[in-house]
Amino acid sequence: MKLWNHYHTPQTVDEALALLRQYAGQARIVAGGTDLLIEGRAEQHPPHEALVDITSIPELVTIQQDGDWLVIGAGVTHAQIVKSALVQQAAACLVESCGVVGGPQVRNVATLGGNVAHALPAGDGTVSLVALDAQAEVILNGERRWLPIQDLYLGPAKSRLDPSRDLLLRFRLSRATSGQASAFNRVMRPQGVALPVLGCATWVQLNAERTHYVSARICIAPVGPTPSRAVVAEAVLAGQPVSEDTLRSAVAAAQESLHPRTSKYRATHEYRHELIAVLLRRTLTTAVERACTPAAV
Amino acid sequence: MTLLMMTVNGQAQHLDVPESRTLAQFLRLDLGLTGTKIGCEEAECGICTVLVDGTPVNSCIYPAFKAQGRHIQTIEGLADGETLHPLQREFIRHGAVQCGFCTPGLIMTASALLTENPEPGVEDIKHALKDTYCRCTGYTSVIQAIQSAARDQHGAEPLPVNEPEVDEPMDVISRSVSPQQVVEKVTGKALYTDDITFPGMLFARTLRSPLPHARIRSIHTEQAKKVPGVQAVLTHADVPGENLHGLVYRDWPVLCQDVVRYVGDAVAIVAAESEEIAAEALALIEVDYEPLTVVGDPKFAHSPEAPVLHPNHPTGNLLKHIKVRHGDIEQGFAEADVIIEREYHTPTTEHAFLEPECAIGVPAGFPDHEKLTVYVGSQIPYQDRNQIARAMGLEEEQVRVIGTLIGGGFGGKEDIAGQIHVSMLATVTGRPVKMLYTRQESLIFHPKRHATIIRIKTGAKRDGRLTAVEAELYGDGGAYASLSDKVMTRATTHATGPYYVPHAKIDCYAMYTNNVPSGAFRGFGVTQSAFAVEQNMDQIAAALQIDPIELRRINAQKVGVTTATGQLLRESVGLLETIDDVTRDMRSHHPAPQFQWAWREGHKAFAWGIACAYKNTGLGGGAPDKSEAEVEAYEDGSVQVRTAAADMGQGIAHVVAQCAAEELHIPYDRVRVLLCDTDLTPNGGPTTASRQTFMTGNAARLAASALRDALAQSVAEMFDVPPEQIRYEEGLLRYNGSTVSVGEVVQWMKSNGLEARTRHEYWAPPTQPLGSGGDMHFAFSYATQAALVEVDLETGEILVRKVLSSTDIGRAINPLMLQGQIEGGIVMALGNCLTEQFIIEDGVPWTRLLARYKMPSIKHAPEIVSRLVEHRAAEGPYGAKGVGEIPSINTTPAICNAIYNATGVRVYAIPVDQDALLRAMKAQQDAITTAWSDVR
């Protein structure tokens, strides 16, 4: 089965944009193809007229520090992220989430940008980026700008980006400072599609003495059509002592405020409700441990 | 066409190719490097793995032009000339190659790992190979081979091969010789059907019904025929002979005429210059369907409201009612002190052999092909020939079926797939025609393991002795009979378990429905009944407060016991020894000195579970069972064994070669094997029912011993010595202190007009039909397994940490490869318990993609300990009986018994749903009756 007719590997963003314009909606941006091409085969789509592969554009495939920001190209693969000391330092949860996507062959080609542009609310990369409060640089309707990551999601597998026109260029996150740390965990089932039953990324900022939470950011998904923050639980943590009591209150708040659905052949809402507690407890505990280790910044 | 440049295995390539190529297509079609295999084209199975600049990628979804300017390494580039790469060598040594279809992918993925990590631990290997699947080996040998190769690469001693202990090894028998064609398999040179091409070959596709049940009002093919490049579009009207096929009942249309009975039923076929053109033409065929009431489950099928799916079948939708009556059931329950009655559900499951079906038809008169010839990796070549001939309106002798290497079968390659279709298309077009199924097509098309509903009532006395078993089984036979009759008969006759049960009443209803047909699948119905039987056993044990091992020992079949079908067991019943082996191993593998069935560590619950099994060898039930083999010696001293017995990775090729080498006293490597050519090899019968080692092993053994006698007779005449004074050693015959080689004897025979060739037709001991009270089977294999599971009490996740097994197989012809069968069977059964279900909703498959069907990956592979018990079967070759199926029968109940011991929750439906398990634990319920597919 033919999945595309023409294949382009532009070397610059301008070249990519020019190609997309030239095909006037008939071309499709591709990175690793692990969502796009699989879907094409599964749904027996007619072939795409052209694929524009963005992974030869240098600025899209690098990880670098830029002042207080850590900048990750949209075409960076999960494998690159897993190996990156820079990301490990700034965003351990992102390393953990990218490390569980598919197997090595998939991670060697699949990209963080593809994970976000595919717009599943529980995409593993997505969950961590949301907890890290990342921003995305995009060319949307021809205009280049930075957006909060959550603004890219319209619904399940529905991105604000038009994949025949709008480019996702880079992500940026604040580099971790002292007392900040994060962790990711998920629960899968051994049957059916490789989508998490529930994923959870947690980021914390502790005070200088490491006795209190200054603030926290939590993303648990899927609990809605787009990824979202568990703001009620976050608020419970802010300013409170690092203790079993606080942890318990945060877990209770998360379970009360989040209402996951039952999804066919994946999970019942009761099961997800239980997992909210398990995953939040596990990630929060790990994140606090990390924030307390002297090596962590 | 655009210029593509890259370096492949060190060679620069510059080729004009279409931009739509994937890397796998470029390698296979444009460069002819067919070592890279395609199993799914979904980035799921990983067997298409190649290295791009040293990095493993799935070449099936990697655009060829993405690799522009890069360095590609494939399996063909791994060996250094004739010197194998350490991975290739160690895969062979450790028996990590069965069908070999996954082997290039596993080796390439592993080679990237070794470059990055020269001393990987087990967890590193599991991490790296997580998405590179093998359906045959169970991964244990793969892990060993990789660790061994790693050592070899940095100059350390390779690991010793972990072979099971065997009794009384002979010269070649009970020795772990390498399987046939294994070097070809590790180097990518082995040819499977899709690797074969012919000049002018066309590509074919099948139009399949999108509806589970519908009347066909009309079929219009005019538009499709007009597409340039289309050479033939055929429908039912073009079937030259009988438009039906089927292995037991001929009820399955070659191409549907007036009605379709399942999603996937074939309606029209197209042959075109390319696969793309064929696909385009398919889309233009117009079929007008009138949807009919869908018979979605076997109980509805049995009700008066259900439409009758096969009006010619005398018992309507009841495909077959199978009965076992033994003793007096009422008396049996009256004698019981405890009675356990439960209902169990097992799902439809998929073989997921890694090589999708492929067939090539070559018309009569094509160069080198006198007759209509079909190349196919089939489990039953002679029955293929028969079914092709009938449908083509030809005599059997006018058709030749040539078996190719098979990339896994497990029972799923017994029915007709594309064999008849390519015969029709090749005959009409006068050109060779290849029909390769996509994975997605393979999933919806071929017969599966029967879903069953099993209600079973077991009675026992206070002392533990079983008194009675009453059972009712419903089997979903699907749209066509396939092997339902036989499979469900096995489920029924084995429903007492391997125990002495004086009173039994078992009824099984195999039903026609509009679901995907069900047929043969390793375990052949017994996998399903064992799930129920062995969990009832544990519940009896609990009710009587008897240790579950003790309960099994009390009731275990032994010599002198009569089975529920009235068969007196006269020999070779090693069940008790297997129980003892496993009991001993369970204690030595226990983490603490004091054995306990269950314990907890933090939020993890651990427990052992145990289950026993038995499985017949051979067709049995009164079916005449025979196999024929031919052995020929040549002037160079080599020998060829010829038989049409299929080797789908299980290894009948090396078994017959070992038998011949043993009998002829020649080295194993002097024996070649030719399998499955209906013009050149005599009929070995179907490769099913764990029968080939016993049947064709015997045929080869007896043919070879006849040849030995003929050689001795010739030596006697050549040198005028009495034949009984002739001795044999390593390819030589010794007489009066002198020797002559086998080759010289053959030369003498030829020059004297004698043939150095013998044939033997081996007939199995006769069996009796069910109900007659006689011997239904000529041998049974036995097994016991213990599973150690870990359950996460917070998430319900289940991990099988160890499986300890002991299996009575009569004799291990090849201990290492036999161990591979056991390990592979265990992991396949672990999938049956925990990961696999083919989901159908009102006749419409949800499982249309491999991405929706998870088989166990290397991550699931438990530590496996497998011991052998060798209670010789007098009639078996050197005492051997069947092994193919027995290991995949009791793993599922062993795991479920362990889950119960760990959590107090009994599992009545599989695959086990961790979601339901957690909810049951939270709610303090003691049972789950729903499976994964009930989550909605």
Ligand SMILES: Cc1cc2nc3c(=O)[nH]c(=O)nc-3n(C[C@H](O)[C@H](O)[C@H](O)COP(=O)(O)OP(=O)(O)OC[C@H]3O[C@@H](n4cnc5c(N)ncnc54)[C@H](O)[C@@H]3O)c2cc1C
């Ligand atoms: C076997 C397997 C297992 C998987 N397991 C997981 C898992 O565990 N967790 C998980 O989250 N995902 C999983 N996935 C899904 C997938 O691999 C990831 O979502 C991956 O990150 C997608 O990246 P990609 O580069 O392959 O995207 P592509 O398929 O190339 O693209 C995805 C979508 O994004 C668009 N797009 C890509 N890049 C850009 C860009 N720079 N600008 C604009 N649009 C763009 C494409 O047009 C397309 O619509 C799995 C996939 C497979 C095949």
Ligand code: FES
């Ligand atoms: S992953 Fe490529 S063929 Fe299966």
Ligand code: FES
């Ligand atoms: S040997 Fe691995 S799939 Fe057959």
